[in-house]
Amino acid sequence: MSKIKPEDLDRIGKDIKRTMLLREGSCRIKIIVHMGTCGIAAGARNVMKALTEEIEKADAGDVQLTISSCAGLCSHEPMITIEQKDQPAVKYVDLNADKAREIFSGHVLGGKIMSEYALAAGSERTL
């Protein structure tokens, strides 16, 4: 490695900035892929893979992708939930990789709820 210049600090930082944001737990929008046994059996892994690729492609450092368990609606898996601050969470059902990509560009990047794939807005109350 040759000596680094001040501008190299940003380059080095940028490469792992997303990992750092992930560790800090700070994000604009959160995508939860439901990865219960039912979800995995119905193809949640492909959905996950598609979303990871899309995030990578869009260089969307402010999007957090995480997993959760079965959401209780096993017959409509794979499912994802999209959460954004001060907005009701949106659940999308019966997904595949292509639909996930569409939702990513429409909802996550475009801010538009894709009602054709959405189940409902809002989540159950816990406790």
Next chain:
Amino acid sequence: MPHITNVMICTCTNCISNNALDIRDALESEIKKRELEDDVLVVPTGASGLCVNGPILIVQPEGIFYQHLKTEDIPNLVEEHFLKGRPVKDLMYVPPGEEGPIPELRSIPFFKDQRLIALRNRGLIDPDSIDEYIARDGYKALAKVVTSMKPQAVIKEISDSGLRGRGGAGFPTGRKWESRRKDPRTPKYVVCNADEGDPGAFMDRSIVEADPHSVIEGMAIGAFAVGASSGYVYLRMEYPLAVKRMQSSIEKAREYGLLGKDIFGSGFDFDLQIFKGAGAFVCGETTALVASIEGKIPEPRQRPPRTTLWNKPVVINNVETWANVPVIINWGADWFSQIGTETSKGTKVFSLAGNINNAGLVEVPMGITLREIVHNIGGGIPKNKQFKAVQTGGPSGGFIPASLLDLPVDYEQLDEAGSMMGSGGMVVMDENTCMVEMAKYFVAFTNDESCGKCTSCREGSLALLQILRRICEGQGKEGDIELLEELAEAIKDASQCGLGQSLPNPVLSSLKHFKEEYQEHVQNKRCPAGVCKALISFSIDKDKCTGCTLCARKCPQGAISGVAKEPHEIDAANCIKCGVCVDVCKFEAVSVT
């Protein structure tokens, strides 16, 4: 492609001694077995802070906190959390006295009231990865100072921030740097004092283990400001992991050209090496530390003249002070000086130890009260016992009683209370602590560690110790308390260095706040806390004893006799006062008087 989950495993010395490395291996092999290696990344980090609950895992981005892990917990954890997305409640933190766990780190009281500056990267980066340090704005401050600032401007920024030495004495850092900058002699040196030796203190070790580059960057900035081109990190050999991480970090910084010649193409040269101390407590004293680096016997010497290294100017700052420097440069003196009190700016790292639920490492803004540290962050005293005192400043500090718990943490206020900020050791004591015995413990420590150069310190500490011993053994004489006071003042006056001048503090502060406890020992031959063996006896309350026979079975001397379901008795002649019967009795029937 980045992983979607980062598992931060604490690999500080504490957690490693609790098998953190085995847990890391188990995690990695289980993740591989489940084919999750593209999704889940295991990252070793420095101390997370809640050391007593180690080994610890923090799962990001959710921020789930797992504690007290064992290797056998790992397969289930990986399957449940990483495969099925169901965090495992049984392994989470449960606050003292409550039943439900708190899953997220940011909601745990221990963490949420802290403010991290020196420990800004703890739990977030792999200390062995320079890239991760850089991604968290690392080396930006160094780039800024060497390419765009004059040394005077750097010193002004540090002076304006109000940063004071975190090693204990609290000398203004900017003023120290300015005096060395003006010194015409060359070459100049910068030194990091990491010779941490106070009982119960582990702040410096944790900073070096968690974030070595923060110290290296701070030192390079200091070197630029004063005009030094080389430096030493004085680390003790008892800290092998800190030495290893510092060494590899120095090497990586060299590879990147962040140490060495012409840093950032600015013409500024600076390099750094580790000096391993052999572990004498006195080496933490500035003049003894330089003597040690020079290869001489580490004995303190009179100041002034100002401390030098090989007769050349040297800036010596503590680990935590150096770690603060890059943040002040990046965020500005105004920002920093808004945190804290009138005279004490910024934050302070403390290691909480003793009778406290959340023993560990905390960083808090100056001005926070001791009550908040002990009760909110520290989670209070175990077993619902009463708080008695907190000892700050190590063997040079003093005891602060419950009546002063609302004291704000600040250099001056702690001094006034008869203690001191010190380097940050904070030992909490409950109602079952004898203050005379504690004073004896600290004096025994300094007596052992005295370098022996000054008679007042060498012999004075021994004389103090002998008086304290006889008081604890019930041989205290009329006039002993006055003698302790007189002797303590004489040692303070006649000793040359900080060790001797401050060694009587535990005696004086315990006399100031707990004099009646001394009087009870001397006049009535009683130890009110029930600790000093010569002054206590054990007996069983016949009304409370149910005759469960537990104490009789546990007594190592067989000194307890009695028939089942009948009150038992202790044979005083045979009793060694070990206290096992008190600990095991479920009916509080054993009393100590």
